[in-house]
Amino acid sequence: MIYRETYNFLLQNVSSREFDACLYSLLKIDWDGVIQATSKEVADAVGTKKKYLKHIVKKYSKLLSRKVLVAFKDKYILNIGKPKNLGFDKRTDRYCKLFSFFYTPEFRSLPLNAKRLILMGAYKMSTTGSEKTVIEYNDIVPSKRSEGNSFFTRGRLLDAIQAIQNSPFKSFANVSMISTIRDRQELVWFSFENGTLDNFEKNHTERDLLRQKMLKAGFLGMLSDSFCEDIQSVGMSIYNKLTKLEKTFSKEDGPVRGVKEELLEIARLVYDRSIKKMAIAMNKPDHKDFTTETKKASAYFSAIVRDELTQEMLKYQNQVDNYKDLLSSNEHLRGSYQMELQYDEETGKALLGDSLKTANQTVLDLEKYVRIARVLSNWDEEWVKARANTVVYEKNEAEKSDEVASPKKRVWNSKEEAITHLKSAKKKASEQILKLIALISKNGISTESNKVNANRVEKFEDIRRETVDYRVQVLWKTKEQYESYFDELSKEITVA
Template sequence: MIYEETYHYLLKHVSSTEFDTCLYSLLHSDWDGVIQSPLHMMANGVGTSEKYMKQIVRNFTSPKGELPQIFVPVQQDGEMLYKFNLGPTSNLGFNRKTDRYCKKYCFFYRDAFKGLTISAKRLLLMGAYRMSVSKSEEVIFDYQEIVSEPNPLFTRQRLLESIEAIYRAGLFDLVNISFTCKTFSKKEAVVFTFKEGTLEDFRENRAERAGLRRTIFDSGFTGHISDGVCMELERVGKYVFRSFLKDAKKADTPSETQKELLTLARFVYSQALKKFGKALQANKQLLTEPKQASAYLSTIVYNETLEQMAKYAHRAESIKSLLDREHFHKEISEKALGREVNYMEVSHHVEPIRLKFQQADFIHTILNGWCEDWLISRVKMVTEEVEAEGEISTTKKSHAQKRSALDYIISLRNDTYDQLDKLHALIGKFGNAAVAPSTQLYPFTKKKETIQSYFAILRERLDVISACSS
């Protein structure tokens, strides 16, 4: 989407080729806002030379006064890419239902549009933005909205020249721009009448899908992944991003913690896709069953998140062990300052460590809750399906379905135990020696007790279902 912040920037601060570069960036950015195109591909997509594109990138990566840095360099898999830094990404709070935006209409990417003057591009963007917000292919501007003081975007002469340039470029089949007079106010107005169907003639951003296919290909599976399967896998990814951030937003946590959660969500999703790709060779039936594919990926995501939960629990305990050594911090502070220090000065010295602990502990809590919610929802879904089936059928097929569902639940429980036991052993072997073993291993013990309690509560319910299927 062309967000409101991006819209206003394009109206005032870019050249014609920079305008096209921003539109290209919006079409090729992933969920994190990273443009998934190297420099030569960007130049080719925009329709300019690689040399000039490098100049634009230098300009966009250099902040100018109060203007934001448009491109933020990002190292990704050994390649220099750029994050488009105008407006929110879909992961950082953009709400399609309430926020104002302009769709990426197909005509923005036509050669005829790219050849327009910057004034003509801005005029068409104004019309397209209002069309998108109002959801009407006929929009009207008061003349003073376009030609106004101070610092007008258009003079009357420039406005007329821009309209002429649009028609001269062959875009008369797209839009008719005319002048009219409002009936009651008698004020002059400018009317944009777009061709019928333009409102829904927009381009989809497929950067994330291309990245998904590339990740699976790089993991060793060279077969085709259909759009249907990709869409289901993307739903899992979107859920990971949104659910990781949900509680963080409610708690109004610092932006650094939210960024850490976003980075973690990307890592978990990418790692899960790699493992999914490796498993596809032996599970090719998933390519014809999108729902099964997403369920399979979701289970991998659960195991990855469980592992990250353990790591953040260990990180939090390690930082806390350092934080609790008051005499150690007092000695460092006094050595640095060359004098005795009081409690407030020591507290100031350890504040960065305290913030690191709070972040690690908060993320551990988020991940721990996520794992519990995932497990409970998966078990609840299966048991409800089994009970519903039991109410309407007593056939042998129904009994087999119940038995299969019960086997799945038991398998899920046992797999979680195995995963926790493996993490328990790894932390016990490689964990921070400064942290007492009982403290290091407490999160695993607590997690296993929680799961055991949950399944104990379900035992009677499961036994009833099992009896029905025998």
């Protein structure tokens, strides 16, 4: 999708070849906005040389009004629009589809202003849903009453229309100037080829990455598109749910710096680790049907994701506990944080001593960890309750309607059947927690981020609790809460 921000960038900031390179990159970005294509692949696709593409990368990696390309390992993040393909809101978001004609030699051979004009018409076509559309002249060429687009004059607009009409691209779209009969208002009329609205390219980058990761993790079988789509839907739900919860908490309690970015990193980490475990599981004889029973496979994958996210939740809860102990037990640190700030008389900036800087950073870290732990805890709770609520919902809906149920919906023919299924869901939820308790009790769970934070704490004094004990306590408490919830739902069905 070409979101409004990307659309404006293409209209105002790029050359003809940069225009093509950006459009191609939109087909090759993953959920994190990383362009999963080499310089040679992009250069070959847009008909330029690798050397020139390096010049483009260098240009947009510099800080202009903002960095358009941000270095990420050996690749780049496209830092405009909504590169994650997530969080789309159909009520507010406007976008242009990646129409197939954008990737044709006919389009790439057009001069820059002709490309700009076609993009404006395509954007209007996407938002109106009509292959025949008009744009007011003053919305293209600036006047005293409208801003228009600074790169267009009347002469440039007419030249762009002429270039389109005299080019092979005319087979994709006709563009001309018209005027209304009543008030003689000038309009630019676009008539795109029939079927254009349904002829667009899709970004399959994540699907390709999924197949690559499964292969590298040891699964050598073929993965169908339907299998990939079901696994990807679980992965996308991690991103969407975590960002949605953070947005809700930010509205309630205010935003916390760095939380959203770290949650997205957690989502990617959990998704990738879960793919590796899924690949190993699919080599087992009991799971050979996963390639065809894709819903069953996605349910299994979802359980793996839940395990991984629960581990992350425990890590962050442990960090919260560490930092609270640090601030409450260390007089030097607490005193530094609570002391009154002093300010420079000339600049008005706060004068921070080393101890005060450390204290402020510790409190900021604590605030971030509290929010992340809360988001992950809520995700886990909703994941478990969703399985319980689905049982009750399907049971109630079956009772309310005499219609034939959808094949995708399970129908409970009796209370006993619904309760049996609910008990099974409860057992699975408990078993997952017990498995984690056994894993932590045996090995503990450690990451590089924990080591860094532990070192920061130990600089003041060794006040950390025993990590394993604390996490096990949290898991036992969570297990009891979930079991109580399932039991209450079973009672509701029994008395209904």
